[in-house]
Amino acid sequence: MDNQLAQSQVWLNRLIIIALTIIFIGGFSILGIYWRKTSDPYSSAVLSLSGDVQKGLAIFQINCAGCHSLQANRNVGPRLENISKRKSSRDLITQVTSGRTPPMPKFQPSQQEMADLLSYLSQL
Structure with a gap:
């Protein structure tokens, strides 16, 4: 026992x-x-900057609207309305710069361009 x-x-x-x-x-x-x-360091630098919504809109129109449409409602890519409520700024930066989700291409904006794009996306 x-x-x-x-x-x-x-x-x-x-x-x-x-x-x-x-x-x-x-x-x-x-x-x-x-x-x-x-x-x-890239994300930290982006998040330390103030973005310009109008410049972000221009960046969106040139680089994103082809797949997400100008209203950001859906074309090839997913709907982006209220995206900043569904994803953190860091996650958005990673998504944009990595292109990990095909067919989204890798996009390497400058730190200020990324801050501008985040400002635009946050008001959708």
């Missing part, structure tokens, strides 16, 4: 160690993603 109790205790200890390891690794993974997002 004592042998079974000892084995049960060993297994319980192993399970606790495994669970703590998973929590520890998961926590650091989430923290790493957060640090990477907040330490992106």
Whole structure:
């Protein structure tokens, strides 16, 4: 009986160690993603600037309206009305500059152009 109790205790200890390891690794993974997002120098620079809505509209018309239409309601790309309520500014910057969602192309605006575009998108 004592042998079974000892084995049960060993297994319980192993399970606790495994669970703590998973929590520890998961926590650091989430923290790493957060640090990477907040330490992106391009995004940080963009977010420190004031954008101009009219310049943002011009940038949108030239680079985005072909897929999202001038009313930003939907063409090839998704509807952008209220986009700033659905996505954070950092997520919008990543979306625009990465082109990770085909067929959206990579777009590399200057920091000021991106700030202007965010200003325009925030008022849709």
